[in-house]
Amino acid sequence: MNGERSPSPAASRTLTILETLVSSEEDLTLTALAQKANIPLATCASIVYTLEQREYASRRIVGRSHFWRPTLRLYGLATQLVRKVDLSSVAQREMRDLADLVGMPVHIGVLTGASVVYVAKAEMPGFIQFDTYPGKVAPYNLTALGKAIAAHLPEAELTPLLSQLAPGHGPQALARTKKEFQEELAGVRMHGYALEDQEEQADIGCVATPFFDASDHVAGAVGVTGFAKDLGGGKREAVQAGLIELAHTISHRLGSPDTAAPVS
Structure with a gap:
């Protein structure tokens, strides 16, 4: 108290x-x-x-x-509450604000098996649209969203996923061993965000940060997708800072015990 x-x-x-x-x-x-x-x-x-x-x-x-x-x-009460939490709307305004700020779409993804499912998107108007629609499924190890989630999974949940590293089709895709991928996840935990640079497909990059639920278990990740060339330098720093703040807001709204109320 x-x-x-x-x-x-x-x-x-x-x-x-x-x-x-x-x-x-x-x-x-x-x-x-x-x-x-x-x-x-x-x-x-x-x-x-x-x-x-x-x-x-x-x-x-x-x-x-x-x-x-x-x-x-x-x-039982907590379970009823969790069922009422709609991740597609838990931070829609803040997702929209970040998308407007960085000029790139913002997504929320959750882990299902060895795949990431995109459950929400704040997209940008214009001719160019990225193929990251709600409902899209992608291998967890090829996306920043999946890496951000996997980096914070308990060992018992992560271990079976390490045997399901999908090969990428992008020019920067590497055939990582389990040990190498675990080392990458350790870097994600240390820095607070995950990166994907042309691993799933050419020219596309992504930055993502995890968010947590009331039991302090990683519940998903929020990310920004854009052209890899546009996600460097100062732009990436702005994206990272915005995502960390957004993930903090989502964690707080999901009842994470390690988050205080965000400053408005």
């Missing part, structure tokens, strides 16, 4: 109890729960019995001791 006085101390204490139960590695007695949450014992008891009544907490009785734990009812 921060130092500001809560508009509703009762609600604040209830949320603190829930957060304490969820973050604890073991079931807690009422006394231990009150101490960890820094809430008076009588108040803590009132809250936790209410949570039990509403099926957000349960207790295990051992002799005269009662040990409390959270229930999966919280997970």
Whole structure:
């Protein structure tokens, strides 16, 4: 809890109890729960019995001791919320603003198997249009979107993907070994963004950054696509900065615990 006085101390204490139960590695007695949450014992008891009544907490009785734990009812609520989050509209205005700023289309992509699926696009008006429409599927290792996501996957999820490195058709496509690709992903994690330079097809480049969900798991990536020659120097720096800010905004809206509210 921060130092500001809560508009509703009762609600604040209830949320603190829930957060304490969820973050604890073991079931807690009422006394231990009150101490960890820094809430008076009588108040803590009132809250936790209410949570039990509403099926957000349960207790295990051992002799005269009662040990409390959270229930999966919280997970059910979170699942309903996740289903309501539409990535195609979660940051449409900000995507549009970035596209206007850099003069290139902006995309959101998610990982499905060993492929990236484009789920949203803020495109630019004009004669030249890039073949990056919502619904497009591309090998994850040939796109900046896919690399940005893969770089932040847990080892158990990344390992099977390393055996599915698709060959590229662009002039800069390289036949990377698993080790070489992992080294590239390490660079993505270090720099905060991924690059693709004429790997999937000639003349086209892309820059992308990952965003994260409420469980701090990588949920997708946002990227800018353009002609490779236009994504160098100062232009690329502006694209990278804009994407990092946009990814931060999306992560915040998805409930990522490591993001504060973006400055408006």
